[in-house]
Amino acid sequence: MEISKSLLSGSLSLLLLRLLEEEDMYGHQMIATLRQRSDDTFALKAGTLYPLLHNLEKQGAVQTYKKTAETGRLRIYYSITPEGRGILHDKKTEWNIFTKAVSCVLEGGQACATA
Amino acid sequence: MRQHNLFRVYLDKVCEQIRWKKAHSVVCRELGDHLEDEQATLVESGFAEDEAANQAVLDMGDAALVGSQLDRAYRPRPAWGIIAVTAVLMILGYFARLYIIQHAHSLYVVDITRSLFWLCAAIIVMVVGYFLDYTILGKHPIIICTGFAIALILLPFVYELMTYSLHYYAIYGMILIPIIYAGVLWWWPYQGYGGLIGSYLSLWILVIVGLVFRGSISIFVYGGVGGLMLTAELIKGRFKVRKSCGLLILYCPVVLMFIWLWEAVSKRLLYILQPEIDPTGYGFQATQIRQVLESARWIGQGNHTTDYIPDLVNSNMLTFFIHQFGWISLVLVLLLFGALLAFSATLAIKQKSRLGRMVSMAILLSLAVEGGIYIANNLGFVTFGFPVLPLLSYGNAALLIDSFLIGLMLSVFRNDDIVRDPIIAPKKIPRIKITMERLP
Numbered sequence: 001m002e003i004s005k006s007l008l009s010g011s012l013s014l015l016l017l018r019l020l021e022e023e024d025m026y027g028h029q030m031i032a033t034l035r036q037r038s039d040d041t042f043a044l045k046a047g048t049l050y051p052l053l054h055n056l057e058k059q060g061a062v063q064t065y066k067k068t069a070e071t072g073r074l075r076i077y078y079s080i081t082p083e084g085r086g087i088l089h090d091k092k093t094e095w096n097i098f099t100k101a102v103s104c105v106l107e108g109g110q111a112c113a114t115a
Numbered sequence: 116m117r118q119h120n121l122f123r124v125y126l127d128k129v130c131e132q133i134r135w136k137k138a139h140s141v142v143c144r145e146l147g148d149h150l151e152d153e154q155a156t157l158v159e160s161g162f163a164e165d166e167a168a169n170q171a172v173l174d175m176g177d178a179a180l181v182g183s184q185l186d187r188a189y190r191p192r193p194a195w196g197i198i199a200v201t202a203v204l205m206i207l208g209y210f211a212r213l214y215i216i217q218h219a220h221s222l223y224v225v226d227i228t229r230s231l232f233w234l235c236a237a238i239i240v241m242v243v244g245y246f247l248d249y250t251i252l253g254k255h256p257i258i259i260c261t262g263f264a265i266a267l268i269l270l271p272f273v274y275e276l277m278t279y280s281l282h283y284y285a286i287y288g289m290i291l292i293p294i295i296y297a298g299v300l301w302w303w304p305y306q307g308y309g310g311l312i313g314s315y316l317s318l319w320i321l322v323i324v325g326l327v328f329r330g331s332i333s334i335f336v337y338g339g340v341g342g343l344m345l346t347a348e349l350i351k352g353r354f355k356v357r358k359s360c361g362l363l364i365l366y367c368p369v370v371l372m373f374i375w376l377w378e379a380v381s382k383r384l385l386y387i388l389q390p391e392i393d394p395t396g397y398g399f400q401a402t403q404i405r406q407v408l409e410s411a412r413w414i415g416q417g418n419h420t421t422d423y424i425p426d427l428v429n430s431n432m433l434t435f436f437i438h439q440f441g442w443i444s445l446v447l448v449l450l451l452f453g454a455l456l457a458f459s460a461t462l463a464i465k466q467k468s469r470l471g472r473m474v475s476m477a478i479l480l481s482l483a484v485e486g487g488i489y490i491a492n493n494l495g496f497v498t499f500g501f502p503v504l505p506l507l508s509y510g511n512a513a514l515l516i517d518s519f520l521i522g523l524m525l526s527v528f529r530n531d532d533i534v535r536d537p538i539i540a541p542k543k544i545p546r547i548k549i550t551m552e553r554l555p
Contacts, residue, residue, distance in 0.1 A: 027145070028149055028153060045174060045175060045176035046146070046150075046153070046175045046176065047175045047176025047177065047184075048176060048184075050149070050185065051181065051185050051188050054185065054188040054189070054532075057467075057532075058188060060465075064535065073151070073152070074148075075148060076148070076535075
Protein backbone atom coordinates (compact mmCIF):
# COMPACT_ATOMS: atom_id res chain seq x y z
CA MET A 1 0.00 0.00 0.00
CA GLU A 2 1.34 3.43 -0.95
CA ILE A 3 1.79 5.90 1.89
CA SER A 4 0.17 9.33 1.44
CA LYS A 5 2.71 12.10 0.66
CA SER A 6 1.29 14.41 3.30
CA LEU A 7 1.79 11.71 5.95
CA LEU A 8 5.39 11.22 4.90
CA SER A 9 6.49 14.81 4.38
CA GLY A 10 6.37 15.77 8.06
CA SER A 11 8.58 12.90 9.16
CA LEU A 12 11.13 12.87 6.32
CA SER A 13 13.72 15.05 8.05
CA LEU A 14 13.45 12.80 11.12
CA LEU A 15 14.17 9.74 8.96
CA LEU A 16 17.11 11.39 7.17
CA LEU A 17 18.71 12.65 10.37
CA ARG A 18 18.32 9.17 11.87
CA LEU A 19 20.15 7.65 8.87
CA LEU A 20 22.94 10.21 9.13
CA GLU A 21 23.26 9.56 12.86
CA GLU A 22 24.68 6.15 11.95
CA GLU A 23 27.03 7.17 9.16
CA ASP A 24 27.78 9.88 6.62
CA MET A 25 25.92 9.26 3.34
CA TYR A 26 25.45 10.71 -0.13
CA GLY A 27 22.03 11.35 -1.66
CA HIS A 28 21.70 8.18 -3.71
CA GLN A 29 22.79 6.06 -0.77
CA MET A 30 20.16 7.67 1.49
CA ILE A 31 17.34 6.88 -0.93
CA ALA A 32 18.50 3.28 -1.32
CA THR A 33 18.93 2.74 2.46
CA LEU A 34 15.55 4.31 3.24
CA ARG A 35 13.84 2.12 0.68
CA GLN A 36 15.59 -1.02 1.89
CA ARG A 37 14.90 -0.44 5.60
CA SER A 38 11.25 0.41 5.05
CA ASP A 39 10.67 -2.63 2.87
CA ASP A 40 10.08 -0.39 -0.19
CA THR A 41 7.47 1.66 1.66
CA PHE A 42 9.51 4.88 1.56
CA ALA A 43 10.48 5.14 -2.11
CA LEU A 44 11.71 8.72 -2.00
CA LYS A 45 12.22 10.72 -5.18
CA ALA A 46 15.57 12.47 -5.50
CA GLY A 47 13.72 15.66 -6.32
CA THR A 48 12.14 15.55 -2.87
CA LEU A 49 15.35 14.57 -1.10
CA TYR A 50 17.74 17.33 -2.23
CA PRO A 51 15.64 20.39 -1.37
CA LEU A 52 15.07 18.82 2.05
CA LEU A 53 18.78 18.14 2.55
CA HIS A 54 19.68 21.67 1.47
CA ASN A 55 17.17 23.10 3.94
CA LEU A 56 18.61 20.92 6.71
CA GLU A 57 22.06 22.22 5.75
CA LYS A 58 20.78 25.78 5.95
CA GLN A 59 19.40 25.09 9.44
CA GLY A 60 22.84 23.79 10.43
CA ALA A 61 21.51 20.27 11.11
CA VAL A 62 23.78 18.66 8.50
CA GLN A 63 27.00 19.63 6.79
CA THR A 64 28.56 18.53 3.54
CA TYR A 65 31.96 17.53 2.32
CA LYS A 66 33.30 16.08 -0.89
CA LYS A 67 34.87 12.65 -1.05
CA THR A 68 36.03 10.52 -3.92
CA ALA A 69 34.17 7.20 -3.98
CA GLU A 70 35.76 3.85 -4.88
CA THR A 71 34.38 4.27 -8.38
CA GLY A 72 36.43 7.46 -8.74
CA ARG A 73 33.35 9.66 -8.76
CA LEU A 74 33.48 12.77 -6.57
CA ARG A 75 30.47 12.74 -4.25
CA ILE A 76 28.94 15.16 -1.81
CA TYR A 77 28.52 13.44 1.54
CA TYR A 78 26.19 14.66 4.26
CA SER A 79 27.01 14.34 7.94
CA ILE A 80 24.94 15.23 10.97
CA THR A 81 26.12 18.12 13.17
CA PRO A 82 25.78 18.38 16.98
CA GLU A 83 22.91 20.80 16.32
CA GLY A 84 21.34 18.16 14.05
CA ARG A 85 21.60 15.56 16.83
CA GLY A 86 19.67 17.93 19.10
CA ILE A 87 16.99 18.41 16.42
CA LEU A 88 16.80 14.64 15.94
CA HIS A 89 16.33 14.11 19.68
CA ASP A 90 13.51 16.67 19.79
CA LYS A 91 11.86 15.24 16.67
CA LYS A 92 12.01 11.70 18.10
CA THR A 93 10.33 12.84 21.32
CA GLU A 94 7.71 14.72 19.29
CA TRP A 95 7.14 11.67 17.10
CA ASN A 96 6.70 9.34 20.11
CA ILE A 97 4.13 11.68 21.68
CA PHE A 98 2.34 12.01 18.34
CA THR A 99 2.17 8.26 17.56
CA LYS A 100 1.09 7.46 21.11
CA ALA A 101 -1.68 10.03 20.92
CA VAL A 102 -2.81 8.76 17.49
CA SER A 103 -2.89 5.17 18.85
CA CYS A 104 -4.92 6.31 21.84
CA VAL A 105 -7.50 7.95 19.61
CA LEU A 106 -7.61 5.02 17.16
CA GLU A 107 -8.13 2.56 19.97
CA GLY A 108 -11.01 4.56 21.37
CA GLY A 109 -9.02 6.06 24.24
CA GLN A 110 -8.63 2.71 26.00
CA ALA A 111 -4.81 2.53 25.73
CA CYS A 112 -4.46 6.00 27.25
CA ALA A 113 -6.96 5.38 30.00
CA THR A 114 -5.09 2.28 31.21
CA ALA A 115 -1.65 3.96 30.94
CA MET B 116 32.17 10.65 -19.31
CA ARG B 117 29.81 12.94 -21.24
CA GLN B 118 26.54 13.69 -19.53
CA HIS B 119 23.46 12.16 -21.13
CA ASN B 120 21.39 14.60 -23.14
CA LEU B 121 18.25 13.79 -21.14
CA PHE B 122 20.07 14.79 -17.96
CA ARG B 123 21.12 18.13 -19.43
CA VAL B 124 17.55 18.90 -20.49
CA TYR B 125 16.24 17.91 -17.05
CA LEU B 126 18.86 19.99 -15.20
CA ASP B 127 18.20 23.02 -17.41
CA LYS B 128 14.49 22.80 -16.51
CA VAL B 129 15.35 22.60 -12.81
CA CYS B 130 17.69 25.60 -13.05
CA GLU B 131 15.09 27.67 -14.91
CA GLN B 132 13.16 27.79 -11.63
CA ILE B 133 16.14 28.88 -9.51
CA ARG B 134 16.46 32.64 -9.58
CA TRP B 135 19.90 32.83 -7.99
CA LYS B 136 22.14 32.15 -10.99
CA LYS B 137 25.24 31.44 -8.90
CA ALA B 138 23.46 28.46 -7.32
CA HIS B 139 22.91 26.77 -10.71
CA SER B 140 26.36 25.14 -10.89
CA VAL B 141 26.08 23.74 -7.35
CA VAL B 142 22.61 22.30 -7.99
CA CYS B 143 23.48 20.92 -11.44
CA ARG B 144 26.62 19.22 -10.13
CA GLU B 145 24.86 17.45 -7.28
CA LEU B 146 21.72 16.46 -9.19
CA GLY B 147 23.82 15.46 -12.21
CA ASP B 148 25.96 13.19 -10.02
CA HIS B 149 22.81 11.67 -8.61
CA LEU B 150 21.37 11.01 -12.07
CA GLU B 151 24.61 9.38 -13.20
CA ASP B 152 24.71 7.22 -10.06
CA GLU B 153 21.13 6.14 -10.63
CA GLN B 154 21.81 5.40 -14.30
CA ALA B 155 24.88 3.30 -13.40
CA THR B 156 22.85 1.30 -10.84
CA LEU B 157 20.08 0.67 -13.39
CA VAL B 158 22.58 -0.38 -16.07
CA GLU B 159 24.09 -2.84 -13.58
CA SER B 160 20.63 -4.33 -13.01
CA GLY B 161 20.16 -4.95 -16.74
CA PHE B 162 18.78 -1.73 -18.28
CA ALA B 163 20.12 -0.37 -21.57
CA GLU B 164 21.97 2.99 -21.22
CA ASP B 165 19.25 5.20 -22.73
CA GLU B 166 16.51 3.32 -20.95
CA ALA B 167 18.40 3.70 -17.66
CA ALA B 168 18.86 7.44 -18.28
CA ASN B 169 15.14 7.84 -18.95
CA GLN B 170 14.22 5.92 -15.80
CA ALA B 171 16.72 7.94 -13.72
CA VAL B 172 15.06 11.18 -14.87
CA LEU B 173 11.60 9.79 -14.07
CA ASP B 174 12.83 8.80 -10.58
CA MET B 175 13.97 12.36 -9.92
CA GLY B 176 10.45 13.80 -10.03
CA ASP B 177 8.96 16.82 -11.78
CA ALA B 178 11.76 19.24 -12.79
CA ALA B 179 9.70 22.39 -12.29
CA LEU B 180 8.61 21.30 -8.80
CA VAL B 181 12.15 20.31 -7.79
CA GLY B 182 13.46 23.61 -9.17
CA SER B 183 10.90 25.69 -7.28
CA GLN B 184 11.70 23.85 -4.04
CA LEU B 185 15.41 24.42 -4.57
CA ASP B 186 14.69 28.07 -5.37
CA ARG B 187 13.27 28.42 -1.86
CA ALA B 188 16.36 26.70 -0.39
CA TYR B 189 18.85 28.82 -2.37
CA ARG B 190 18.57 32.51 -1.72
CA PRO B 191 21.48 34.93 -1.31
CA ARG B 192 21.87 35.85 2.32
CA PRO B 193 22.63 39.54 2.78
CA ALA B 194 24.02 40.23 6.26
CA TRP B 195 21.57 43.04 7.06
CA GLY B 196 23.02 43.65 10.53
CA ILE B 197 26.47 44.42 9.11
CA ILE B 198 25.02 46.46 6.24
CA ALA B 199 23.01 48.57 8.72
CA VAL B 200 25.96 49.21 11.09
CA THR B 201 28.23 50.00 8.11
CA ALA B 202 25.72 52.52 6.76
CA VAL B 203 25.38 54.16 10.20
CA LEU B 204 29.20 54.39 10.57
CA MET B 205 29.64 55.85 7.07
CA ILE B 206 26.95 58.49 7.54
CA LEU B 207 28.20 59.27 11.05
CA GLY B 208 31.75 59.63 9.69
CA TYR B 209 30.62 62.12 7.05
CA PHE B 210 28.63 64.26 9.47
CA ALA B 211 31.42 64.05 12.06
CA ARG B 212 33.84 65.55 9.52
CA LEU B 213 31.27 68.20 8.62
CA TYR B 214 30.85 69.09 12.31
CA ILE B 215 34.59 69.30 12.99
CA ILE B 216 35.22 71.54 9.99
CA GLN B 217 32.66 74.00 11.36
CA HIS B 218 33.64 73.81 15.04
CA ALA B 219 37.36 73.16 15.33
CA HIS B 220 40.61 74.47 14.00
CA SER B 221 42.59 72.02 11.87
CA LEU B 222 45.93 72.19 10.17
CA TYR B 223 44.41 70.29 7.29
CA VAL B 224 41.92 71.92 4.99
CA VAL B 225 39.12 69.53 4.14
CA ASP B 226 36.76 70.12 1.28
CA ILE B 227 33.43 68.69 2.35
CA THR B 228 32.17 68.37 -1.25
CA ARG B 229 35.20 66.25 -2.01
CA SER B 230 34.49 64.28 1.11
CA LEU B 231 30.95 63.62 -0.15
CA PHE B 232 32.41 62.46 -3.47
CA TRP B 233 34.64 59.95 -1.63
CA LEU B 234 31.67 58.74 0.39
CA CYS B 235 29.74 58.02 -2.82
CA ALA B 236 32.83 56.37 -4.33
CA ALA B 237 33.16 54.20 -1.18
CA ILE B 238 29.55 53.04 -1.51
CA ILE B 239 30.18 52.10 -5.16
CA VAL B 240 33.39 50.24 -4.23
CA MET B 241 31.54 48.38 -1.48
CA VAL B 242 28.84 47.30 -3.93
CA VAL B 243 31.59 46.12 -6.32
CA GLY B 244 33.16 44.10 -3.48
CA TYR B 245 29.72 42.72 -2.58
CA PHE B 246 29.12 41.32 -6.06
CA LEU B 247 32.71 40.24 -6.65
CA ASP B 248 33.48 36.53 -6.66
CA TYR B 249 35.79 36.40 -3.64
CA THR B 250 36.86 32.81 -4.45
CA ILE B 251 39.25 34.37 -6.98
CA LEU B 252 41.58 34.86 -3.98
CA GLY B 253 41.81 31.10 -3.56
CA LYS B 254 41.72 30.27 -7.29
CA HIS B 255 44.66 32.45 -8.33
CA PRO B 256 46.58 33.17 -5.11
CA ILE B 257 50.04 33.08 -6.67
CA ILE B 258 49.12 35.49 -9.47
CA ILE B 259 47.44 37.89 -7.00
CA CYS B 260 50.27 37.63 -4.48
CA THR B 261 52.99 38.11 -7.13
CA GLY B 262 51.12 41.03 -8.70
CA PHE B 263 50.76 42.67 -5.30
CA ALA B 264 54.46 42.12 -4.46
CA ILE B 265 55.55 43.51 -7.85
CA ALA B 266 53.36 46.56 -7.32
CA LEU B 267 54.94 47.12 -3.91
CA ILE B 268 58.45 46.74 -5.33
CA LEU B 269 57.85 48.99 -8.34
CA LEU B 270 56.10 51.81 -6.50
CA PRO B 271 59.29 53.42 -5.10
CA PHE B 272 60.77 53.42 -8.62
CA VAL B 273 57.76 55.16 -10.11
CA TYR B 274 57.75 57.51 -7.13
CA GLU B 275 59.19 60.29 -9.23
CA LEU B 276 56.29 59.96 -11.63
CA MET B 277 53.72 60.08 -8.87
CA THR B 278 52.60 62.95 -6.77
CA TYR B 279 53.48 62.77 -3.09
CA SER B 280 49.86 62.21 -2.14
CA LEU B 281 49.46 59.22 -4.44
CA HIS B 282 52.56 57.64 -2.95
CA TYR B 283 51.26 58.42 0.53
CA TYR B 284 47.85 56.93 -0.15
CA ALA B 285 49.39 53.78 -1.59
CA ILE B 286 50.43 52.84 1.94
CA TYR B 287 46.82 51.85 2.62
CA GLY B 288 47.43 48.92 0.29
CA MET B 289 49.12 47.26 3.27
CA ILE B 290 45.64 46.57 4.67
CA LEU B 291 45.19 44.09 1.79
CA ILE B 292 48.05 41.85 2.95
CA PRO B 293 45.94 39.66 5.30
CA ILE B 294 43.31 38.79 2.65
CA ILE B 295 45.93 38.11 -0.02
CA TYR B 296 47.73 35.83 2.42
CA ALA B 297 44.40 34.16 3.34
CA GLY B 298 44.09 33.07 -0.31
CA VAL B 299 47.65 31.75 -0.37
CA LEU B 300 47.24 29.92 2.93
CA TRP B 301 43.95 28.34 1.85
CA TRP B 302 45.40 27.14 -1.43
CA TRP B 303 48.77 26.02 -0.01
CA PRO B 304 48.79 22.31 -0.82
CA TYR B 305 51.94 21.23 1.01
CA GLN B 306 51.97 19.50 4.36
CA GLY B 307 54.67 18.54 6.82
CA TYR B 308 57.39 20.83 8.17
CA GLY B 309 58.39 21.76 4.60
CA GLY B 310 54.81 22.87 3.92
CA LEU B 311 54.65 24.90 7.13
CA ILE B 312 58.00 26.63 6.49
CA GLY B 313 57.03 27.32 2.85
CA SER B 314 53.76 29.00 3.81
CA TYR B 315 55.57 30.95 6.55
CA LEU B 316 58.21 32.12 4.08
CA SER B 317 55.55 33.35 1.67
CA LEU B 318 54.22 35.58 4.48
CA TRP B 319 57.72 36.86 5.25
CA ILE B 320 58.27 37.64 1.56
CA LEU B 321 55.14 39.82 1.60
CA VAL B 322 56.31 41.55 4.79
CA ILE B 323 59.85 42.16 3.50
CA VAL B 324 58.58 43.40 0.14
CA GLY B 325 56.26 45.76 2.06
CA LEU B 326 59.26 47.08 3.96
CA VAL B 327 61.09 47.72 0.69
CA PHE B 328 58.07 49.65 -0.56
CA ARG B 329 57.80 51.74 2.55
CA GLY B 330 59.67 51.27 5.82
CA SER B 331 56.52 51.47 7.88
CA ILE B 332 56.21 49.39 11.00
CA SER B 333 52.53 48.86 10.05
CA ILE B 334 53.64 46.08 7.76
CA PHE B 335 54.49 44.03 10.87
CA VAL B 336 50.99 44.63 12.21
CA TYR B 337 49.31 43.31 9.07
CA GLY B 338 51.95 40.59 8.75
CA GLY B 339 51.07 39.72 12.35
CA VAL B 340 47.45 39.20 11.31
CA GLY B 341 48.72 36.74 8.67
CA GLY B 342 50.85 35.08 11.37
CA LEU B 343 47.78 34.63 13.57
CA MET B 344 45.94 32.94 10.71
CA LEU B 345 48.87 30.62 10.09
CA THR B 346 49.01 29.78 13.81
CA ALA B 347 45.29 28.92 13.77
CA GLU B 348 45.84 26.60 10.78
CA LEU B 349 48.78 24.94 12.54
CA ILE B 350 46.77 24.37 15.74
CA LYS B 351 43.89 22.92 13.70
CA GLY B 352 46.34 20.31 12.41
CA ARG B 353 46.40 21.47 8.81
CA PHE B 354 50.12 20.75 8.37
CA LYS B 355 50.13 17.38 10.20
CA VAL B 356 53.16 18.31 12.28
CA ARG B 357 53.76 18.30 16.04
CA LYS B 358 52.11 21.52 17.26
CA SER B 359 54.83 22.45 19.76
CA CYS B 360 57.55 22.10 17.09
CA GLY B 361 55.43 24.03 14.59
CA LEU B 362 54.91 26.88 17.08
CA LEU B 363 58.67 26.96 17.71
CA ILE B 364 59.29 27.30 13.96
CA LEU B 365 56.75 30.13 13.69
CA TYR B 366 57.71 32.13 16.75
CA CYS B 367 61.51 31.63 17.01
CA PRO B 368 62.21 34.15 14.21
CA VAL B 369 59.79 36.62 15.83
CA VAL B 370 61.49 36.28 19.25
CA LEU B 371 64.94 36.56 17.65
CA MET B 372 63.84 39.67 15.80
CA PHE B 373 62.58 41.21 19.04
CA ILE B 374 65.89 40.38 20.79
CA TRP B 375 67.81 41.91 17.89
CA LEU B 376 65.71 45.06 17.90
CA TRP B 377 65.17 45.08 21.67
CA GLU B 378 66.77 48.45 22.29
CA ALA B 379 64.53 50.22 19.77
CA VAL B 380 61.45 48.19 20.77
CA SER B 381 61.88 48.80 24.51
CA LYS B 382 62.32 52.54 23.93
CA ARG B 383 59.23 52.58 21.76
CA LEU B 384 57.20 50.78 24.43
CA LEU B 385 58.45 53.24 27.05
CA TYR B 386 57.45 56.21 24.87
CA ILE B 387 53.98 54.73 24.38
CA LEU B 388 53.50 54.78 28.15
CA GLN B 389 55.43 58.01 28.81
CA PRO B 390 55.18 60.14 25.65
CA GLU B 391 56.57 63.22 27.43
CA ILE B 392 60.09 61.70 27.56
CA ASP B 393 60.21 60.98 23.81
CA PRO B 394 63.26 62.99 22.63
CA THR B 395 62.14 62.93 18.99
CA GLY B 396 59.18 65.17 19.71
CA TYR B 397 56.57 62.66 18.54
CA GLY B 398 55.32 62.43 22.11
CA PHE B 399 54.14 66.04 22.06
CA GLN B 400 50.87 65.18 20.38
CA ALA B 401 50.16 62.31 22.80
CA THR B 402 50.93 64.57 25.76
CA GLN B 403 48.49 67.17 24.44
CA ILE B 404 45.83 64.50 23.90
CA ARG B 405 46.28 63.27 27.48
CA GLN B 406 45.87 66.78 28.84
CA VAL B 407 42.68 67.27 26.82
CA LEU B 408 41.30 63.92 27.99
CA GLU B 409 42.14 64.64 31.64
CA SER B 410 39.67 67.51 31.55
CA ALA B 411 37.02 65.57 29.60
CA ARG B 412 33.66 64.85 31.23
CA TRP B 413 31.35 61.87 30.88
CA ILE B 414 28.77 64.05 29.14
CA GLY B 415 29.47 67.61 28.03
CA GLN B 416 32.41 69.71 26.91
CA GLY B 417 35.83 69.55 28.60
CA ASN B 418 37.86 72.59 29.72
CA HIS B 419 41.22 72.10 28.00
CA THR B 420 41.94 73.60 24.62
CA THR B 421 42.33 71.37 21.57
CA ASP B 422 44.29 74.03 19.67
CA TYR B 423 47.60 72.18 19.99
CA ILE B 424 46.33 68.92 18.55
CA PRO B 425 46.91 68.74 14.82
CA ASP B 426 44.54 67.13 12.32
CA LEU B 427 41.38 66.97 14.37
CA VAL B 428 39.41 66.09 11.24
CA ASN B 429 41.16 62.79 10.65
CA SER B 430 43.87 61.40 12.93
CA ASN B 431 42.46 62.81 16.18
CA MET B 432 38.76 62.96 15.46
CA LEU B 433 37.84 60.77 18.42
CA THR B 434 39.86 62.90 20.86
CA PHE B 435 38.00 65.97 19.62
CA PHE B 436 34.60 64.35 20.14
CA ILE B 437 35.52 63.12 23.62
CA HIS B 438 36.51 66.70 24.42
CA GLN B 439 33.42 68.18 22.80
CA PHE B 440 30.69 65.79 23.96
CA GLY B 441 32.33 63.73 26.69
CA TRP B 442 33.40 60.09 27.09
CA ILE B 443 29.96 59.12 25.84
CA SER B 444 31.39 59.64 22.30
CA LEU B 445 33.97 56.94 22.90
CA VAL B 446 31.28 54.62 24.27
CA LEU B 447 29.15 55.22 21.14
CA VAL B 448 32.08 54.52 18.79
CA LEU B 449 33.05 51.42 20.74
CA LEU B 450 29.45 50.16 20.64
CA LEU B 451 29.06 50.71 16.89
CA PHE B 452 32.49 49.42 15.95
CA GLY B 453 32.10 46.54 18.42
CA ALA B 454 28.72 45.68 16.85
CA LEU B 455 30.31 45.62 13.38
CA LEU B 456 33.06 43.29 14.58
CA ALA B 457 30.71 41.10 16.66
CA PHE B 458 28.19 40.62 13.80
CA SER B 459 31.06 39.84 11.42
CA ALA B 460 32.78 37.42 13.82
CA THR B 461 29.52 35.53 14.44
CA LEU B 462 29.04 34.97 10.71
CA ALA B 463 32.73 34.40 9.91
CA ILE B 464 32.99 31.52 12.41
CA LYS B 465 29.87 29.87 10.90
CA GLN B 466 31.12 29.89 7.29
CA LYS B 467 30.87 26.45 5.71
CA SER B 468 33.67 27.12 3.28
CA ARG B 469 37.17 27.25 4.77
CA LEU B 470 38.15 29.90 2.20
CA GLY B 471 35.15 32.01 3.19
CA ARG B 472 36.03 31.62 6.85
CA MET B 473 39.67 32.58 6.28
CA VAL B 474 38.93 35.59 4.04
CA SER B 475 36.24 36.96 6.37
CA MET B 476 38.47 36.42 9.43
CA ALA B 477 41.36 38.19 7.66
CA ILE B 478 39.13 41.20 6.92
CA LEU B 479 37.67 41.21 10.40
CA LEU B 480 41.12 41.09 12.06
CA SER B 481 42.44 43.85 9.77
CA LEU B 482 39.52 46.12 10.71
CA ALA B 483 39.96 45.30 14.41
CA VAL B 484 43.71 46.07 14.27
CA GLU B 485 43.11 49.34 12.40
CA GLY B 486 40.43 50.46 14.85
CA GLY B 487 42.49 49.36 17.88
CA ILE B 488 45.53 51.41 16.78
CA TYR B 489 43.36 54.46 16.07
CA ILE B 490 41.58 54.35 19.42
CA ALA B 491 44.91 53.85 21.28
CA ASN B 492 46.38 56.87 19.45
CA ASN B 493 43.34 58.96 20.31
CA LEU B 494 43.66 58.03 23.97
CA GLY B 495 47.21 59.37 24.11
CA PHE B 496 49.24 56.27 23.38
CA VAL B 497 51.45 56.98 20.40
CA THR B 498 51.64 53.55 18.87
CA PHE B 499 52.66 53.16 15.28
CA GLY B 500 51.32 52.96 11.79
CA PHE B 501 48.72 55.08 10.12
CA PRO B 502 45.77 55.75 12.38
CA VAL B 503 42.53 54.86 10.60
CA LEU B 504 39.18 54.31 12.26
CA PRO B 505 37.36 52.18 9.68
CA LEU B 506 34.54 54.07 7.94
CA LEU B 507 34.75 57.04 10.33
CA SER B 508 38.16 58.49 9.66
CA TYR B 509 39.92 59.04 7.21
CA GLY B 510 37.49 59.81 4.48
CA ASN B 511 39.46 59.15 1.29
CA ALA B 512 41.74 56.24 0.32
CA ALA B 513 41.33 54.45 3.66
CA LEU B 514 37.54 54.72 3.39
CA LEU B 515 37.70 53.25 -0.12
CA ILE B 516 39.83 50.26 0.92
CA ASP B 517 37.87 49.56 4.09
CA SER B 518 34.58 49.80 2.19
CA PHE B 519 35.90 47.39 -0.42
CA LEU B 520 36.98 44.96 2.32
CA ILE B 521 33.59 45.14 4.04
CA GLY B 522 31.90 44.60 0.65
CA LEU B 523 34.07 41.55 0.09
CA MET B 524 33.25 40.22 3.56
CA LEU B 525 29.54 40.68 2.80
CA SER B 526 30.11 38.78 -0.45
CA VAL B 527 31.54 35.88 1.60
CA PHE B 528 28.48 35.81 3.88
CA ARG B 529 26.07 36.20 0.96
CA ASN B 530 27.49 33.22 -0.91
CA ASP B 531 27.86 30.91 2.09
CA ASP B 532 25.32 28.41 0.74
CA ILE B 533 26.95 27.87 -2.62
CA VAL B 534 30.71 28.04 -2.03
CA ARG B 535 32.19 24.69 -1.24
CA ASP B 536 35.87 23.94 -0.82
CA PRO B 537 37.25 21.64 -3.49
CA ILE B 538 39.33 18.70 -2.44
CA ILE B 539 42.99 19.53 -2.78
CA ALA B 540 45.17 16.48 -2.40
CA PRO B 541 47.81 17.24 0.25
CA LYS B 542 51.37 17.16 -1.00
CA LYS B 543 54.73 17.01 0.68
CA ILE B 544 57.52 19.17 -0.61
CA PRO B 545 59.80 16.66 -2.40
CA ARG B 546 63.15 16.10 -0.80
CA ILE B 547 66.15 16.78 -2.99
CA LYS B 548 68.67 14.00 -2.71
CA ILE B 549 72.23 14.84 -3.53
CA THR B 550 74.58 11.92 -3.91
CA MET B 551 78.28 12.07 -4.62
CA GLU B 552 80.09 9.45 -6.52
CA ARG B 553 83.80 9.01 -6.78
CA LEU B 554 85.04 9.44 -10.31
CA PRO B 555 86.89 6.40 -11.61
